[in-house]
Amino acid sequence: MAKSFLSLENIEKRFPIPGKDDYIAVTDVNLQIQKDEIISIIGHSGCGKSTLLNMISGLDMQTSGFIFLKNKEITGPGPDRAVVFQNHSLLPWLTVYDNINMAVKKVMPELSPQELRARVEKFITMVNLDHAKDKYPGEISGGMKQRVGIARALSVKPDVLLMDEPFGALDSLTRANLQEHLMRIQQNVKNTVIIITHDVDEAVLLSDRVIMMTNGPEATIGEVLEVNLERPRDRVALQEDPEYIRCREAILEFLYKKFAKEDD
Numbered sequence: 001m002a003k004s005f006l007s008l009e010n011i012e013k014r015f016p017i018p019g020k021d022d023y024i025a026v027t028d029v030n031l032q033i034q035k036d037e038i039i040s041i042i043g044h045s046g047c048g049k050s051t052l053l054n055m056i057s058g059l060d061m062q063t064s065g066f067i068f069l070k071n072k073e074i075t076g077p078g079p080d081r082a083v084v085f086q087n088h089s090l091l092p093w094l095t096v097y098d099n100i101n102m103a104v105k106k107v108m109p110e111l112s113p114q115e116l117r118a119r120v121e122k123f124i125t126m127v128n129l130d131h132a133k134d135k136y137p138g139e140i141s142g143g144m145k146q147r148v149g150i151a152r153a154l155s156v157k158p159d160v161l162l163m164d165e166p167f168g169a170l171d172s173l174t175r176a177n178l179q180e181h182l183m184r185i186q187q188n189v190k191n192t193v194i195i196i197t198h199d200v201d202e203a204v205l206l207s208d209r210v211i212m213m214t215n216g217p218e219a220t221i222g223e224v225l226e227v228n229l230e231r232p233r234d235r236v237a238l239q240e241d242p243e244y245i246r247c248r249e250a251i252l253e254f255l256y257k258k259f260a261k262e263d264d
């Protein structure tokens with residue numbers, strides 16, 4: 001049977017604890033993701049969101065179960081998946097331009113110098129950083145660094161963009177600005193995006209589906225919410241939209257009634 005674009009099948013992840021039983025972080029995770037879908041994963045701290053993302057990225061391996069991308073099993077990291085972390089992982093000794101240039105050069109060695117330059121510049125423009133392309137990470141703001149991270153991740157043409165609380169460390173205005181960037185880019189580039197967030201509004205605004213995780217240990221997918229809102233989405237107009245309100249309430253109900261957690 002043909003699999004979905006990205007398919008997680010019976011995923012379990014155990015962490016060995018010396019002298020004790022393994023800690024079962026997540027179990028029985030089954031998820032089918034289509035190409036071009038934007039998926040959010042939301043859940044309380046420690047429920048295994050990063051663990052799941054790390055397994056999809058190939059940085060860590062599940063203890064049992066399978067992950068398939070385009071019918072091929074994921075067994076390690078690869079250029080078909082790019083990750084954006086909460087704390088921008090730019091190389092501080094390279095300029096904005098060179099951070100992106102290095103990534104593209106590595107993944108697309110066949111490009112001519114002109115093609116390489118055009119590609120790097122295209123992605124710098126996409127995140128409105130033309131004016132900062134010769135600056136070093138230490139010379140730009142947190143929001144700008146995160147934009148470089150997104151540009152770099154997308155510049156290598158990944159099949160899947162994985163984001164682990166990409167805007168978590170930013171103030172709310174910068175955060176809103178980056179959400180807009182991401183939505184606009186997605187309209188053009190059409191990637192599969194999986195984004196971990198703690199922010200209910202962010203999850204609804206950005207996603208086609210919101211995956212809600214139960215609390216650990218043995219966390220799993222509790223509910224999946226479909227967000228039936230047209231794109232492009234306007235954050236101000238949405239505040240009054242009954243579908244937006246329904247989605248928001250469903251997530252709040254899940255997180256704070258069904259799976260409330262006191263120490264979060």
Ligand SMILES: Nc1ncnc2c1ncn2[C@@H]1O[C@H](COP(=O)(O)OP(=O)(O)OP(=O)(O)O)[C@@H](O)[C@H]1O
Pocket residue numbers: 015016023025043044045046047048049050051052216
């Ligand atoms: N290397 C490890 N060894 C042992 N336990 C681990 C390891 N990595 C994660 N865990 C445990 O697995 C659980 C899930 O961790 P994970 O980092 O995936 O949570 P999270 O949902 O991303 O949380 P947060 O929202 O705080 O980032 C936690 O209880 C954590 O303590």
Ligand SMILES: [Mg+2]
Pocket residue numbers: 049050051164
């Ligand atoms: Mg995490």
